[in-house]
Amino acid sequence: MDWTVIAQSLPQFTAAFWLTLKLSAIGILGSLVVGALVSLAQYFRLPGLRQLAMVYIEISRNTPLLVQLFFIYYGLPGLGLKLSATVSGVFGLIFLGGSYMAEAFTSGYNAISKGQLESGRALGLTNRQLARYVVVPQGLAASVPALAANVIFLIKETSIFTVIAIPELTNTALDLIGLYYRSNEYLFVLVVAYAIILIPLSVGLTWLERRVRYGTFGN
């Protein structure tokens, strides 16, 4: 292992590290928003939207991110929509993550007794009010473990961005290896960089899961 090689690559890896973090963060937030909307459309059986949500989930879950990215980056321009690699990557990640987040939320909502909805309706609450004050707070708490798993999953999926040449961590490592033929050093930095992101995050999320499980609603 040649430490000077590593040292020389650090500026590039640092940039890639922040880019990976940034794209992951945007992708995860977007996925959470899409997932929340899709899951509520399904939960409250909103006419039209519910079918749309179902089709979206099937497509999103049953195609690889790689193919989704190719479609967005290379396929959409043919339909008149040209997006930069970075924007394509984020859209792809949200397209993939939205369905995973939706299913995580849904599993949480399904833990809520139907009777609560009935008694809420009988009190005159609208679907929107029920969602806001009853369904989402409970569903959110119940879906934290699944959401947390998706967060980790989506960060790892950013490594696939390399196929459309977004200079995130994996792409940077592969680039450097291609240029200088020093795979040990660059792969080492790559592993360390992912570990720096994922290990503390995973510990933090586990802590959050515990807190939510034991800290809410009089448990």
Added chain:
Amino acid sequence: MAEALLSVRHLEKAYQKNVILTDINFDVHKGEVVALLGRSGSGKSTLIRTLNGLEPFQKGELRFAGEVVQPKAATWLQLRQKIGMVFQSYDLFPNLTVLDNICLAPTKVAKRARAEVEPEAQSLLASVGLAEFADRYPRQLSGGQKQRVAIVRALAMHPEMMLFDEVTASLDPEMVRGVLDMMVDLAKQDMTMIVVTHEMNFARQVADRVLFLDDGTITADTPAEAFFTAPPTASAKEFLASMNF
């Protein structure tokens, strides 16, 4: 007699092709307590759930306070503010404290100020011996306590009428009395109520009238005392016998 608070005319309700309720006709006047009795599966729950739009119906007409109820979402939202309903499963919102459970609909649906609703909620709780439970979560209450809170939660909306669907059916025997007493008190305060119950003594004590449902049709609409002393039909007689009454 003054105009009925609720009147039901020729109501029919089916699940797909399966007709559950046929040609239902009855009136409920202000201050009246009506016991809705009948065998399991006769359609009691289905009937009272159509009265506030939890179940759609296919034919017939509903009038509340003299006005025809247009069976569409906006009307039901309005009507549910005036008709309270409590179910067998208490269904408090487990993510909210007892107090928040009670204050939710009055503040969000009726748009009243929390400062006004909260003291009222507190005093309603106190009146049923639950004052010190205001800040607890439903999980920390017994079944009977939860059911009393569910009734308070419905009352906090100031309903003009209450629907009760076997609210004591899933309670431990020692919890039943407290909940029944609450309904007896409500009846004494002239609350208009439709009560589905398997507690015949309670029905006799509290009801002015009995509606008897037989396989989706009302086969008796009689003063309560008459219903229990001289059941008007063979079927009603059999039913009372089966309830050991």
